[in-house]
Amino acid sequence: MLEYIVLGMVNYEDMTGYDIKKYIESGISVFYKASFGSLYPILKKLANKGLVAMYESNHGDRKKNYYHITDEGRKAFEIWLETPIMIDDGNGTQLVKIYFYDLLQEDKRRELLIRYRENNVTYLKGLYELEEQYVNTRNKDCYYYKLSVLYYGIRIIKETIKWCDDIIERKDLSEI
Amino acid sequence: MLEYIVLGMVNYEDMTGYDIKKYIESGISVFYKASFGSLYPILKKLANKGLVAMYESNHGDRKKNYYHITDEGRKAFEIWLETPIMIDDGNGTQLVKIYFYDLLQEDKRRELLIRYRENNVTYLKGLYELEEQYVNTRNKDCYYYKLSVLYYGIRIIKETIKWCDDIIERKDLSEI
DNA sequence: CCTGCCATGTAACGAGTTACATGATTTC
DNA sequence: GAAATCATGTAACTCGTTACATGGCAGG
Incomplete structure (x- = not known):
């Protein structure tokens, strides 16, 4: 789940792991919370799968790890987004999809x-x-x-x- | 969490793991789902901790594993039940406590x-x-x-x- | 006799948290 | 120069699911 949320975030614009956490907090924290302990490993995993690509960028002297979505990543996200929302899973986690529905x-x-x-x-x-x-x-x-x-x-x-x-x-x- | 729900169920009456699952489905399935894969290990764990006690009972020829809450188990459940409900955890899982509020x-x-x-x-x-x-x-x-x-x-x-x-x-x- | 429910369990896996470790940079 | 925030990461752990395995009992 969080995997796709991350993918959806970097779909809007290139971001660092830190940025993604802030976005989640200010947007979908009602449904979903993310910790760094899950975010960073997920970004690596997505990079290994080729769904995102990492590049370093120096903002001033400081280097940050930005993530960019690939075509494959965009496709995977689209498939997830267009899969009907399930209600049977108790907690309404799946509802988070609607956050991205402006794209449809x-x-x-x-x-x-x-x-x-x-x-x-x-x-x-x-x-x-x-x-x-x-x-x-x-x-x-x-x-x-x-x-x-x-x-x-x-x-x-x-x-x-x-x-x-x-x-x-x-x-x-x-x-x- | 599920640990305390199980404890709360056997607090009402002695039950088997199978019974507990049925009770959960007919009562708090809105908030919580439980699978056998989590229920049975939890019952064992509770028994190891001394919060419940298992005994076999033959209904006809068939033997079932009934669980009975101990004094210690009752105390642990009470402490959990009287701990204020947290709202900050995103999904409203904690709300399940209110299911047991008739006891307070x-x-x-x-x-x-x-x-x-x-x-x-x-x-x-x-x-x-x-x-x-x-x-x-x-x-x-x-x-x-x-x-x-x-x-x-x-x-x-x-x-x-x-x-x-x-x-x-x-x-x-x-x-x- | 066979289908469906009762009943118990385990092993592999998944998803995410907490706590820790590290260090740079900004703000007061 | 102290404190807060930025920024990245890992290791151990928790909690739970899915899928599998096993077998008993009951009704058509």
Whole structure:
């Protein structure tokens, strides 16, 4: 996952590992955190695979290691980006893809967002079924907080579906 | 984390590894998934630490490995449960603690929930600051989807705060 | 008798964190 | 000249997954 985020970052412009960390912190820290201990090895790995290329650049006297995306890297990133977002993985890590959705063409993006929305609707149905089972089989008083996490899930998925609707229509989110 | 969830499950009643997986699936699958490949080793580890005790029981001819929590295990679980929920870890994994909050006494629970709510409020402020930076420094049109993930974060945190308010007051969540 | 679920486990791997080590450069 | 931040990296570790292996029991 982080591998592709890094690839997506250097896709915008050449960066150092340090830069990438700052970008992640200021952009997708809601979903994802990265430590140097994972970033630097990933950059090396990507370089070995030929998806990025490293070059040294001296800003003043100081030399920094900049990374540049290759054609192959761009292709790999594109494939990842156009793979539908999975919802079944518990934590919404995959959602990070949408951060890069400005790069997609309108019809492709629309298709992917609609699909993601549908997945959420399906998942929501599953949660409602779970709710029914709970309500039928258990003493509500003793299980208030057990049930509450289920309702939390329901609310979050509902909110996610609303958000999908809004960004599909490209509504101005700052006014809502 | 999963270690404590397992501990929490056997705290309710003696269970087999298989049972625990089913309970997790029907209860906290929204936040957490567990595989047998992690469950069974964790049970062994807990047994080695003396936090649970295993015994065999023959249901018919078939023998199953049941796990029973020890006093020490109960204590360890309690300490974990009463440790405030962290919000800074990106994925809301820690939220799973609330699943077990029925076990807490009202005042302790209230204290912990209010604290969690406050942490969310603080986190939300940080997101609004990020928003300001974004809006000031970047071209809104080219960065619609980058901004949208930030707004998603804002909405989710807002929803989480609302949910905290509701469960602190022990509102009936099914009617909302 | 065979399919599907119950039940337990292990080995290899993956993804990322924490803590440490190092040193340069900027800012006060 | 001290402190903060820039900048790069490694080693040990944690936590978990995937895939495999094994076998029992139940219902059609």
